[in-house]
Amino acid sequence: MAVHSWIDILKSSKKTALIQDGKRKIHYLFTDGKEMAEEFDLKTDELIVRKWRHKSTLGAQGQWQVEVGEPLTAPVASLDSVIKENCSNPSFMRKDTKTSFQWRIRNLPYPKDVFSVSVDPSERCIIIKTSNKKYYKKFGIPDLDRCQLPLDSSALSFTHANNTLIVSYKKPKEILTIEQELLKELKKLKGTGEGDVDCRTQ
Numbered sequence: 001m002a003v004h005s006w007i008d009i010l011k012s013s014k015k016t017a018l019i020q021d022g023k024r025k026i027h028y029l030f031t032d033g034k035e036m037a038e039e040f041d042l043k044t045d046e047l048i049v050r051k052w053r054h055k056s057t058l059g060a061q062g063q064w065q066v067e068v069g070e071p072l073t074a075p076v077a078s079l080d081s082v083i084k085e086n087c088s089n090p091s092f093m094r095k096d097t098k099t100s101f102q103w104r105i106r107n108l109p110y111p112k113d114v115f116s117v118s119v120d121p122s123e124r125c126i127i128i129k130t131s132n133k134k135y136y137k138k139f140g141i142p143d144l145d146r147c148q149l150p151l152d153s154s155a156l157s158f159t160h161a162n163n164t165l166i167v168s169y170k171k172p173k174e175i176l177t178i179e180q181e182l183l184k185e186l187k188k189l190k191g192t193g194e195g196d197v198d199c200r201t202q
Helices: 003-010 142-146 171-190
Strands: 014-020 023-030 037-043 046-051 065-066 091-094 098-104 115-120 125-130 138-140 154-160 164-172
Touching: 003 171, 115 154, 125 164
Parallel strands: none
Antiparallel strands: 014 023, 023 037, 037 046, 046 065, 091 098, 098 164, 115 125, 125 138, 154 164
């Protein structure tokens, strides 16, 4: 899918807007039945959350999969009956800025020189590893895949502070153009306020 076809798919999707808690929440329904939900900060226009939901082969609604933002936590029924993930385990999340895709991995208490962050162009992914073999992570950038854009190692950088590794990938100009175009479209949507039942779609 090239850049133009992705922006066309976004524009042709059925969109519902809701303004709530200082956020612009957009729900997209695509012709293939997939759903995407995004939340933007009303003041800064920064993307806070993006999640996807696919129908199962039998047509049932699948679970939401978070692409950007805090991972969804399952409701805890009772503390006795649930085995909880150790809160000191590394936690991986994506939180973009206006100009970069950005990932934060918390609970990595190693010095910066232990980390190696690289691009694997053939597998279209970023690889994080440590020389002490304590952490390894391989992940893609779905935004680049959707637009069929190459990965560029010169766009990649990382920093480490407060036991958190922050990996940044500078957004290519094609992505910035798409995001600006889409934001203009979304701002034209008539967003309903909290408590309004009439969800306007486009």
